[in-house]
Amino acid sequence: MSEPHAEEPRRAVDPEPAETAVVEAKDRNPWNWLLFVPIVVPLITPLFNRDAPRLFGFPTFYWLQLAFIVLGVGTTTLVYQMTKKRR
């Protein structure tokens, strides 16, 4: 396996790199797109920029953003489980 890499490999880059397509294909897993949910949702301020309803005395602005942490954890866990390599 290590033969082709014995010395630091140097190869010219295609002007139109065909290999990039292969890279994307191998990494592409539809589950990964789900990760954009916890990236985008916490940035939509109209969702949470209000005081009422309060929860344990916390205005919505504060408790809902803290709740987004759970959203982040849930999503990354799900994507991790779904994209895990089977050994």
Add this chain to the structure above:
Amino acid sequence: MWKDHLTEIIIFAVLFLLVSVMGFVAARWRAPNDMAHLDEWGLGGRSFGGWITWFLIGGDLYTAYTFVAVPALIFGAGATGFFAVPYTIIIYPLVFLVLVRLWSVSHRHGFVTPADFVRTRFGSPTLALIVAITGIVATMPYIALQLVGIEAVLKTMGVTGESALARHLPIIIAFAILAAYTYQSGLRAPALIAFVKDTLIYIVILVAIIYVPYKLGGWGSIFDAASAKFEKSPAATDGLLLNANNQIYYISLALGSALALFLYPHSITGVLASRNRDVIKRNMSALPAYSLLLGLIALLGFMAIKSGVKPLPGATKGTVDGNTVVPLLFDQQFPDWFAGVAYAAIGIGALVPAAIMSIAAANLFTRNIYKEYLSRNATPQQEANVSKITSLVVKLGALAFVIFVNPQYAIDLQLIGGVIILQTLPSVALGLYTRWFHRGALIAGWVAGMALGMWMLYQIPNLNTKREHFGGSNFPLEKFGFDTKWTIYVGLVAVAVNLLVAVLLTLILRAARVPEGTDGTTPDDYFADEGDPRVTPGRARDADSARESVA
């Protein structure tokens, strides 16, 4: 007077000494075959499993300064300061997607720094040098800020003096100890100390969020007190909620800070030290526990309002040191001994990131300046030695900064640091996905982004400290000619322009058939995992056999 704080000082000193001993012992922890190699000293043998990585990266990203400055911001401005929560939520999916690829390609090629990757990917030592220098310059003030965190605690305990030497002696001693055990144990020292640091912080915060609101009359009344304070204040930028003018700033600051954070050399060092891809991915689900912690710590700022905290005076007359807000709250609300534990948590909390940052900066110097330009044939042992010595120099520099320069400059420089580290996004983060960009275009984009970022920061005054330039990162859009009161985070605008220039120039350079350099990586490299064969540049090293099979 320090005598009033004797219990606090004793507890602080005892815990501090305890972790110092741990720092020295760490060299023997998970005993390396050969410490005289940069992989061992600078990356802990690339062998950390799930738990260690969780403590290490958590201790690395959530610094003492964060714990002090975020509540201070909430105390002063309210809702805007809560950007730290969305910021630390969105960083983990980003790492999950992007830095795992960096781990793989680094594992295969033996890269230690992001600049190593850029050099091989784009075949451009110049671009790598730019990435390395950007990383070092952005990291230095961040290390100095950790000292600012410790100083806030010492100041509250009354450990100050008339002469500059007396005032700074405790910090000089603390940093000398830190420097010594980092020199000896490398990344293993902060990894081991992180266990203590994080445990202390979790205990302190759990107590704080239950005990303090109980004493102050409940969460509802804490938020009401804050709301009343902001309604009385004439400033337009504060409030319990965001207003129409600072929402874009909030969004762009959260996104920009997240993009910047995972480009910082010390974050990358933490990620590269993990054992395999799985460890990183699992940690992205577990690390948000720290975000919850940070969100709760942020709210200490509101508790301080309710508790009636008055920040101590700042370095220059007429200013206040907002960073003393949290230490003062602890002093008012906790019994002495527990306040001592809380101070130790902040003080030790400064040591972990300071150590990792100095290691990351030292690695950048060694790999991308020393080895590239000064000593081409350096052996791994020489690399490790140069890195160890550089880490000392870096810490001395940070120390000198805090002693001889107004600490306010460290805060300003860190602000600038976030903007400039973002300018490595196209070559490092996008470079992990595509080789489309031309190396010349990436350099030009970096120059454009830096220039614009500096100009924008220069335009922003600070109303609190009465300075005209570099007063914040919220750029008013009206200066671009828009008829609006909206503000936006400088870094995000600068990196957008950086990208635009890089795209346009790539098209032009390609049309002109300017040589693109060679790509030393193969598509497979970005998925390599533990146990896959490695290509180590220069002397081949069979790395992956016995050592990594250890659980």
